[in-house]
Amino acid sequence: MTTDAPTDAETDLAVELRNVDKAFYGVKANDNVNFRLARGEVHALLGENGAGKSTLCSILAGLYRPDAGEMFLNGAPTVFKSPKDALASGVGMIYQHFRLVPNLTVAENFALGHPSTGIRLDQKKLQEEAAELGDRYGLPIDPSARIWQLSVGEQQRVEILKLLYRNVDVLILDEPTAVLTPQESKQLFKTMRQMADEGRSVIFVSHKLREVKEVSDSVTVLRHGRNVGGVATADAEAEDLARMMVGRDLVLPARTDTTQPGSVVLAVTDLRVEGDRGLEVVSGVSFEVRAGEIVGIAGVSGNGQRELALGLNGLRTPTAGRVFITNFDVTKASVLAHIYAGMSYVPQNRLGVGLAPGLTTEENLALKAFRQPPYSRGRRLVPSAFRSEGARQIEQYDVRGVRPGLPIRLLSGGNLQKALIAREIEMGPKVLILHSPTRGLDVGATQTVRQLALAERARGVGVLLISEDLDELLALSDRLLVMYEGEIVGQMNTEDATAERLGLLMAGKRQGEQT
Amino acid sequence: MNDTQLILTMFAAVGLGTPLIFATVGEIITERAGILNLGVQGMMLIGAVTGFWGTFQTGNLVFGVVIAMVCGAALSAVHAFTSITLRVNQIVSGLALALFGSGLASFLGRAGSEPLVGHPSRAQFEPIFTGGIADIPIVGPLLFGHDPLVYLSWLVAGAASYYLFRTRMGLSLRAVGEDPASAEAAGVHVSKVRYVHVLIGGALAGLGGAYFSLALTPTWQDDPIGAAGWIAIALVILASWRPWRAVFAAYLFGAAERVQFTLQTLGEPWSDIPSTLLAMLPFILAIIAMIVLTSGKRARLLGAPSALGVPYFREQR
Numbered sequence: 001m002t003t004d005a006p007t008d009a010e011t012d013l014a015v016e017l018r019n020v021d022k023a024f025y026g027v028k029a030n031d032n033v034n035f036r037l038a039r040g041e042v043h044a045l046l047g048e049n050g051a052g053k054s055t056l057c058s059i060l061a062g063l064y065r066p067d068a069g070e071m072f073l074n075g076a077p078t079v080f081k082s083p084k085d086a087l088a089s090g091v092g093m094i095y096q097h098f099r100l101v102p103n104l105t106v107a108e109n110f111a112l113g114h115p116s117t118g119i120r121l122d123q124k125k126l127q128e129e130a131a132e133l134g135d136r137y138g139l140p141i142d143p144s145a146r147i148w149q150l151s152v153g154e155q156q157r158v159e160i161l162k163l164l165y166r167n168v169d170v171l172i173l174d175e176p177t178a179v180l181t182p183q184e185s186k187q188l189f190k191t192m193r194q195m196a197d198e199g200r201s202v203i204f205v206s207h208k209l210r211e212v213k214e215v216s217d218s219v220t221v222l223r224h225g226r227n228v229g230g231v232a233t234a235d236a237e238a239e240d241l242a243r244m245m246v247g248r249d250l251v252l253p254a255r256t257d258t259t260q261p262g263s264v265v266l267a268v269t270d271l272r273v274e275g276d277r278g279l280e281v282v283s284g285v286s287f288e289v290r291a292g293e294i295v296g297i298a299g300v301s302g303n304g305q306r307e308l309a310l311g312l313n314g315l316r317t318p319t320a321g322r323v324f325i326t327n328f329d330v331t332k333a334s335v336l337a338h339i340y341a342g343m344s345y346v347p348q349n350r351l352g353v354g355l356a357p358g359l360t361t362e363e364n365l366a367l368k369a370f371r372q373p374p375y376s377r378g379r380r381l382v383p384s385a386f387r388s389e390g391a392r393q394i395e396q397y398d399v400r401g402v403r404p405g406l407p408i409r410l411l412s413g414g415n416l417q418k419a420l421i422a423r424e425i426e427m428g429p430k431v432l433i434l435h436s437p438t439r440g441l442d443v444g445a446t447q448t449v450r451q452l453a454l455a456e457r458a459r460g461v462g463v464l465l466i467s468e469d470l471d472e473l474l475a476l477s478d479r480l481l482v483m484y485e486g487e488i489v490g491q492m493n494t495e496d497a498t499a500e501r502l503g504l505l506m507a508g509k510r511q512g513e514q515t
Numbered sequence: 516m517n518d519t520q521l522i523l524t525m526f527a528a529v530g531l532g533t534p535l536i537f538a539t540v541g542e543i544i545t546e547r548a549g550i551l552n553l554g555v556q557g558m559m560l561i562g563a564v565t566g567f568w569g570t571f572q573t574g575n576l577v578f579g580v581v582i583a584m585v586c587g588a589a590l591s592a593v594h595a596f597t598s599i600t601l602r603v604n605q606i607v608s609g610l611a612l613a614l615f616g617s618g619l620a621s622f623l624g625r626a627g628s629e630p631l632v633g634h635p636s637r638a639q640f641e642p643i644f645t646g647g648i649a650d651i652p653i654v655g656p657l658l659f660g661h662d663p664l665v666y667l668s669w670l671v672a673g674a675a676s677y678y679l680f681r682t683r684m685g686l687s688l689r690a691v692g693e694d695p696a697s698a699e700a701a702g703v704h705v706s707k708v709r710y711v712h713v714l715i716g717g718a719l720a721g722l723g724g725a726y727f728s729l730a731l732t733p734t735w736q737d738d739p740i741g742a743a744g745w746i747a748i749a750l751v752i753l754a755s756w757r758p759w760r761a762v763f764a765a766y767l768f769g770a771a772e773r774v775q776f777t778l779q780t781l782g783e784p785w786s787d788i789p790s791t792l793l794a795m796l797p798f799i800l801a802i803i804a805m806i807v808l809t810s811g812k813r814a815r816l817l818g819a820p821s822a823l824g825v826p827y828f829r830e831q832r
Contacts, residue, residue, distance in 0.1 A: 063700070084702035099700035101690045103821065111683060112690050119682050162701075264790035 414445025541719025556615020556744025587721015
């Protein structure tokens, strides 16, 4: 560590990591990392995706064991064998994917693994305790609700309270704001501050500079698994942090020109789609996408965006409504008919829905076009076409790390996404649906993906961008729609949109209800 | 069917259902931990032969039952090791266990200079209450006319129910079967919980097997349990992973097995139905129950543990 966070008194350190290494399949996720956390501070851990933040946190929380290095807790050398060890020592983590058991109640999740004595599970007492704790921290919850009935924001509250119920001194929050509306984030920051004021230490993992500046006392920046610096937040400008994080100046492509959109390429009227549990989660959605425009759909995850995408591309047949691609009614048509009508789809779940993990990169690139020449001649496949076309696309779209014959799942997230988008664009679509296209990608890959989306727009493709990243929506979209509980609750031109206005709509306040 | 026949059928259903209760509750506990053990048939047969042997050697029924439970658990430990530690396919491992257990039980019954096969048991479980309350019409025999293991089976089902839903350990168990990653993050030792409950399931399957050779047909024959182990696996679904429902499900199947004999005694036209057809009744019932219960939206309400059959690997990325 070169520029240490200013701490003279070693005894004020809650946690210290020295020279920690951790590798996965030979790739170093943490490389000789040093990290110091003071008591009573909110400490931001900043870095691009893949920089090793989550790995470092998982080591602190006892989930992963470091390959090398030492950990000190309140000055004493410590080894965590499991998350249980870490919790017993007062270190708890809130993961990006919540660790709550969906079929259990809030109170049962509190009790799970709790070291309190007694065999019997006193549901009533538990629920009282849970409700009381929620009131104390201004995080109201219904202790008898089952987790799957709660919204994502509520689930996060339960996670935080669960750790407070365990009375932890060190709370690690891994990208907690990724799933929240701006207003919910504000409330979370208040809670984080309250916890720090009580003398607890909070580690706040993020790649959003604005949030780091807003809430943290000090910052540690990771890049490629290495600690590239630690500073007091007040001493650092956002630009400095960005440079430390990326290693160069940060320029993300954004829409600059305003072209005139062409004819309607995707028309949706009163679309209704069921969710996995058989309930209607898209409730009468209507909109149009024209050639040469990007229409953004904003919304907190789980408000029907995924099902909307499934309903649009035929993976799930809508229960009512109409979907037109140019002049073709594809409402009840097969997925293949959608593809031939000119729809391309980049799903949120790249590996599994978008790509076949066990097939090679070349095979995945041909996965939609293989029925036609040059990939096949009659009923026979043409292996040489797979190789030559594959090589061309890998080169053209800068997909790195491809090794011939090996399954595509070995590629990094950014390269997976580039391969997936390459395949979808190569189909020459009229409509391109992008669902969270840059989630989990580093800045370089994000840049490429956004450039590709803008290039498609310039080429006259109608792009539907479904995203939870407001910055991305504001940078790329011509128009914005906001989805809440399966309905479009507001729409606006991007010029008129602000994060605050979108946030209110995302929280369910309809246009016109706003004051 | 007259009253006596009805009571006789119900009484017999309790006897035939008892081993199914033990095995089904055991499998429910195992599956609640997220481990699918299809080796119930093997574990029951091993329990049947070792329990018989233990009693044959000592004349002590309790000793036989304990041996049966230990051996059932020992066999299930193989499955625990392959599915929890080695993370192999649980269906393959379970089926292997079923075949292995069947073969081993048959072999053990014939091994040695004085093979067990054909011998009657030196002791067998008898009804606890004789005379008095057991003679009360209808209720007497049905409630008080049974051997100790029948009452133990009620106790086991009740205890399992309480354990699952009213204790901290039970909560950990359910959580491990639903979402091991979350359970682990909450400080539950996933592998330990899984091992323990696979062994408990094995012990109960062994006990169920011993009920055949020490109470129902207290002689050693090559294939003493029929297909009870397979039916138990179906009963888990019928009971929707709840121990109390397993009792009723098991008695329903006990009755289905008994009905073929009852019909023989009823005379024309019932006795004309070929007995081989009637012998299929429990299995047909099992298939129908599966289809009805697992079709459509009902399946989601069943409550199958979400992580059932899925190996857990902590550092999976």
